[in-house]
Structures are given as C-alpha cells and as structure tokens.
Amino acid sequence: MIRGAVQPDAAGWASQARALFLKDVRAELRTRVALSSVGLFTFAALLLIALATRVLKETLTVDLARLPEAVTSEQIRAHMLPAWDDPGKMGLLWVLLIFSAFAGLAHSFVHEEEAGTTLALRLSMAPGAVYAGKLCFNLAVVLCVAAIATPAYVLITGLHTGPIAEFLVLMIAGCLGLGAVATIVAALAAKARGTGGLFGALGLPLLIVFELMLLNAANTLYGGDVTPLQSIKDFGGLISYSVLLIAVSAVTFHFVWEE
Amino acid sequence: MSKQVEIASILPRESAAVSAWDLFVQLDRITHRFGSRTVFEGVTEAAQEGEILVVSGANGSGKSTLLRIIAGLLTPTSGRAIVSAAGTELNGAQRRRLIGYVAPDLVLYRELTGAENLQFFAELHGVRADRAMLVDLLTRVGLRGRGRDAVGGYSSGMRQRLKYAFALLHDPPILLLDEPTANLDTNGVAIVEEIVKAQQMRPGGGLTIVATNEPRELEWSARRVHLGPGA
Numbered sequence: 001m002i003r004g005a006v007q008p009d010a011a012g013w014a015s016q017a018r019a020l021f022l023k024d025v026r027a028e029l030r031t032r033v034a035l036s037s038v039g040l041f042t043f044a045a046l047l048l049i050a051l052a053t054r055v056l057k058e059t060l061t062v063d064l065a066r067l068p069e070a071v072t073s074e075q076i077r078a079h080m081l082p083a084w085d086d087p088g089k090m091g092l093l094w095v096l097l098i099f100s101a102f103a104g105l106a107h108s109f110v111h112e113e114e115a116g117t118t119l120a121l122r123l124s125m126a127p128g129a130v131y132a133g134k135l136c137f138n139l140a141v142v143l144c145v146a147a148i149a150t151p152a153y154v155l156i157t158g159l160h161t162g163p164i165a166e167f168l169v170l171m172i173a174g175c176l177g178l179g180a181v182a183t184i185v186a187a188l189a190a191k192a193r194g195t196g197g198l199f200g201a202l203g204l205p206l207l208i209v210f211e212l213m214l215l216n217a218a219n220t221l222y223g224g225d226v227t228p229l230q231s232i233k234d235f236g237g238l239i240s241y242s243v244l245l246i247a248v249s250a251v252t253f254h255f256v257w258e259e
Numbered sequence: 260m261s262k263q264v265e266i267a268s269i270l271p272r273e274s275a276a277v278s279a280w281d282l283f284v285q286l287d288r289i290t291h292r293f294g295s296r297t298v299f300e301g302v303t304e305a306a307q308e309g310e311i312l313v314v315s316g317a318n319g320s321g322k323s324t325l326l327r328i329i330a331g332l333l334t335p336t337s338g339r340a341i342v343s344a345a346g347t348e349l350n351g352a353q354r355r356r357l358i359g360y361v362a363p364d365l366v367l368y369r370e371l372t373g374a375e376n377l378q379f380f381a382e383l384h385g386v387r388a389d390r391a392m393l394v395d396l397l398t399r400v401g402l403r404g405r406g407r408d409a410v411g412g413y414s415s416g417m418r419q420r421l422k423y424a425f426a427l428l429h430d431p432p433i434l435l436l437d438e439p440t441a442n443l444d445t446n447g448v449a450i451v452e453e454i455v456k457a458q459q460m461r462p463g464g465g466l467t468i469v470a471t472n473e474p475r476e477l478e479w480s481a482r483r484v485h486l487g488p489g490a
Contacts, residue, residue: 012385019382027370116366120425122332123360124383126352258332 013132016125020133024108025140033111034141038104042149045096050156056084057158089159090218096149098178098207101142105182108134109190118190127254131183135246138186139179146175162221169235170221174214177242181206184249187256206245213238280357280432281345282308282466284329286484289338291324298324302338304484308432308464311455311479315472316486322470323362325486326435329468330360342433356384359426361419362437369411373402373421376410377428384429396424401450415442423454434458437470448475455479 028034060080067079112118121130150171154161161167185203216234220226289302298321306312314322327333329340331354342349342358349357367376374393381388397406400420405413410421419442426434434455440448458465469476477483 015385016383019379023368023371023379026375027368030370115369116364117368119332119362119365120367120380123330123355123358123365124380125355258334 013126013129016129017132017136020121020125020130021136021140024133024137028137034104034108038100038141038145041103042096042100042145045100046149046152046156049092049096049153053084053157057082059084084157086160086162086222087219089157090221091215092157093150093153093159094174094211094214094218096153097142097146097174098211100145100149101138101178101182102203104141104145105138105179105186108138108183109186113190122257127257128250130257131187131250131253134187135179135183135249138183139175142175142179142182143172146171160222166221166231166235170214170217170238173217173235173238173242177210177214177238177245180242180245180249181210184245184253184256187253191256210241210245213241280308280463281343282357282432282464283341283343284312284433284466284468285339285341285343286325286329287339287341289325289328289335289340291321291328291333292336299486302484302486306466306468306482308466309459310482311459311467311469313477313480313483314468314470314486315477315483317472320487322486323364323437325484326360326362326437326468326470330354330358330435344432356429357431358433358435359429359431360435360437361422361426361439362435363441365422365425367410367418367421367425370409372407372409373397373413373424374406376421377406377424380425381428386429388428396427399427399450399454400424401446416444416447419443420447420450423451427454432461432463432465434465434467435470436467438473439469439471439476440473 060082062076062079062081067075112121153159181203185206189203213234217238220231220234223230283305284307285305286302290300291298298319299316302325304312314325316322324333328335329342331340331342331351342354344353344357368379371379374397377393377396378388381392386392393406394403397403400423402417402420402424405417410418413421436451436455439451439455443451455467455469458467469479471477
C-alpha cells in the first residue's frame with residue numbers, strides 16, 4: 001500500500017489553483033516559451049518606437065482652423081501644439097502591451113492542449129481551479145510586461161503620466177482586464193484547436209469593450225477639467241468590466257473545459 | 260486513516276457510516292455518436308468492487324470513448340454511466356478522487372521531471388507527497404532512480420510506467436486502464452499485472468476496468484463487454 005492516502009480535506013479550489021500557477025511558473029522558467037515571445041516582441045516594438053518617433057516627439061503642429069485670416073508668425077507660434085500628444089502616446093503604449101501580452105498568453109492553454117496535458121489536468125482538478133490558476137499566471141505575465149515596458153516607453157516617448165496614483169490605477173486595472181480577456185480567449189482558442197487567427201477573432205468582441213473602457217479611463221488622466229465623479233465612473237467602469245469578465249468566465253469555464 | 264473517514268470526506272454526510280467503498284459501476288444503455296457516426300449503441304453492463312471488467316472491440320469501436328464516459332470526461336449522447344460508492348452516485352469531483360486513469364492519450368509534462376510531475380498532481384489531489392512516498396511509488400512502477408530526469412527524456416515505456424504512478428498517486432479504488440501494457444517490456448507488463456492483482460485484492464475491494472484487445476489481458480476476467488460488430 002502506498003503511503004500518503006487521500007486526506008480528509010483534499011486539495012481545495014484555491015490550493016489547486018496555486019499549484020497550477022506554480023507549475024506554470026516553473027515550466028515557463030524552464031522552457032521560456034512565453035517569456036521569449038513576449039520579450040522579443042516588446043524589445044522589437046520599443047526599438048521601432050524609439051527610432052520612428054525620434055523626430056515626431058519634438059514636432060509641433062498647428063490647427064489651421066483656429067487661426068485668423070491674416071496670420072503672423074507669432075500667432076502661429078502661439079497656437080502650436082505637440083504633434084504627438086499624451087493620449088496618443090498612451091494609446092500606443094496599450095497597443096504595445098496588448099500585442100505583447102497576447103503573443104505570450106496564447107501559450108497558456110494552447111500549449112496544454114497541444115502537448116496533450118489537458119487530460120491529466122481534467123482528471124485531477126476542478127475546472128474553476130484551472131481557470132483561476134491560468135488567470136493568475138497570465139496576470140503575472142501581463143504585470144511583468146507592463147512593469148518592464150512602461151518605464152522604458154515613458155523614457156523613449158516622453159509620455160507624461162499625469163497624477164502618478166491615477167496612472168498606476170489605470171495600469172493595474174488595464175492589466176487586470178487584459179489578463180481576464182486573454183485568459184478566456186486563450187481557453188476558447190485552445191478548445192477549438194485554434195491558431196493565432198482564431199485567437200484574434202474570438203477575442204475581438206471582448207477586447208473591443210475592454211479597449212473602450214480603457215480609453216475612457218486613460219482620457220481621464222489628460223482630460224484637464226474632469227470631475228472626480230467622472231474619474232471614478234471611468235476607472236470604476238474599467239475595473240467593473242474586468243471583475244465581471246473574470247466572474248462570468250469562472251462560472252462558465254467548465255463549458256469550455258469539458259468535452 | 261480509517262475507511263469511514265475517507266468516505267466521509269467524499270460522500271454526503273448521511274452515507275458516512277458505511278464500512279466499505281461498496282463500489283458499483285453501471286453502464287445503462289449508453290450510446291455515443293461523433294457527428295453522424297454512431298460509435299456504439301445501447302451498451303449495458305455492471306461491475307462491482309473486487310471485479311475486473313474487460314472492454315474489447317476492434318480499433319475505432321469506442322473502447323477509449325467508453326472509458327472516458329465512465330471517468331466522467333465525456334457525456335454520452337444517450338444513456339448513463341453511473342459510478343457509485345456506498346449507494347451514492349459520484350459527481351465529477353468525487354470521481355476525480357476515486358478514479359485512477361491510464362490511457363495512451365494521457366500525457367504528463369515533458370518539461371518537468373518525473374518526481375515534479377507526481378508532486379504537482381499529488382498536490383492537486385490533496386495528497387502529501389513526501390520524498391519517501393515518491394520513492395515508493397517510483398519503485399513500484401520500476402522507475403526508481405529516474406525521478407529526477409525530465410519526462411521529455413523518458414522512453415515510451417518509461418512514460419507508460421509514469422502514467423501508472425500518476426494513476427496510483429491518490430490510491431484510487433477504481434482503475435480505468437486503456438491499453439494497459441502498451442509500450443511496456445516484459446518487466447513492465449509484470450508490474451501492471453501486479454498492480455491489477457493488488458487492486459483486486461485491496462481491502463474494501465477495488466474495481467478495474469480494462470480496454471484492450473491483447474489476448475493475455477482479455478484473460479484477466481471473464482466479465483467482458485465487446486464493442487462493435489457482433490456486440
């Protein structure tokens with residue numbers, strides 16, 4: 001008889017999720033499948049942005065519609081604005097983060113499905129715990145990418161972060177939403193034996209809503225005359241969407257997971 | 260730990276006083292289709308603890324599918340596979356705790372070592388997997404000394420042995436074995452036969468369901484379900 005019989009309090013949902021998260025971290029550190037694809041994409045994108053925006057970030061522009069008929073050079077100078085403003089820079093930062101994250105997160109479920117290890121997981125753990133473990137791993141990846149890429153991006157582009165507390169809330173809430181979208185979409189794609197194309201198609205509706213929420217919250221940072229109530233509404237909308245998506249995904253995940 | 264306590268943790272409170280697993284698997288008019296193709300139709304059979312049920316049939320007759328249905332991994336198109344202990348039908352979570360499963364399409368993590376795989380799955384099952392336990396388990400399946408090697412470097416026979424360690428981790432009273440001796444050498448086949456014998460003799464009774472076409476394995480039991488033409 002083998003020692004170590006089933007304990008009366010067999011592994012609960014949380015400890016199963018924790019074990020899966022730690023297993024994914026260990027496997028990732030060993031194979032570096034997600035790390036290499038995310039790292040390569042992020043580095044290449046930052047390099048391109050640095051080279052392409054060297055001139056753009058110093059460039060000023062003027063809105064001709066705002067100028068009087070007869071105009072002097074002083075009047076033109078007075079109406080000059082940066083050609084590449086902070087909302088635009090913020091938008092490009094999230095383009096970078098979304099694509100970097102998706103480049104790595106596609107591996108989370110697709111890798112399990114392709115390697116054939118989902119059967120062993122299905123024999124050993126509750127569907128909700130699988131979702132929670134994968135979500136934690138994906139959030140960790142997104143947060144790591146954001147923590148490394150954002151400071152580099154701010155240095156390269158000269159992005160003004162606005163109030164630092166609000167900027168941090170935006171980044172963390174954005175990462176939460178991005179992790180939530182990517183996790184459920186990766187699960188759907190893996191189940192459909194998906195490729196990158198399918199991954200994108202399945203994720204589009206969820207991602208569009210996330211992006212709209214993110215855009216609203218990002219505009220709050222640079223809006224100028226935004227009221228505190230509007231700020232709370234915009235940040236709250238982003239966080240609520242992320243939490244709602246996680247809750248709905250957790251409840252419905254077994255339909256995706258089970259055959 | 261007494262059997263009563265183990266059952267108490269798995270079954271509803273009113274069933275906790277029973278003294279044995281009282282295992283029962285009933286296949287009740289099970290039909291399964293993949294699209295328009297009927298794999299098998301109206302399969303009816305029953306098995307109880309201490310028994311071995313052999314499922315046979317030609318390639319593609321649905322042996323593996325039937326085992327997946329019994330394990331709760333697949334829902335049949337019609338009919339039911341009832342797995343019960345102490346008169347109570349087991350739900351998905353309870354089946355996970357009482358069933359050990361070995362099959363050709365079961366794959367463990369190639370990037371982890373054998374011991375790391377077992378530790379991970381032990382944690383999922385709530386089993387305390389200390390070093391002594393892992394050594395016991397690896398020795399039992401003939402992999403002593405290979406626990407620290409990455410599974411990616413294992414031969415197909417060693418991977419099959421590791422699948423048995425995976426299936427036995429949580430000491431399940433029900434074993435579902437699909438092509439149980441595939442890729443195994445003579446020594447490996449003897450180990451599997453020993454495991455099946457021990458399962459049959461275990462206190463409280465174990466139940467084994469085997470999907471095979473190997474003449475030697477067909478002899479393990481007279482209790483059989485044949486799938487496909489002539490079923």
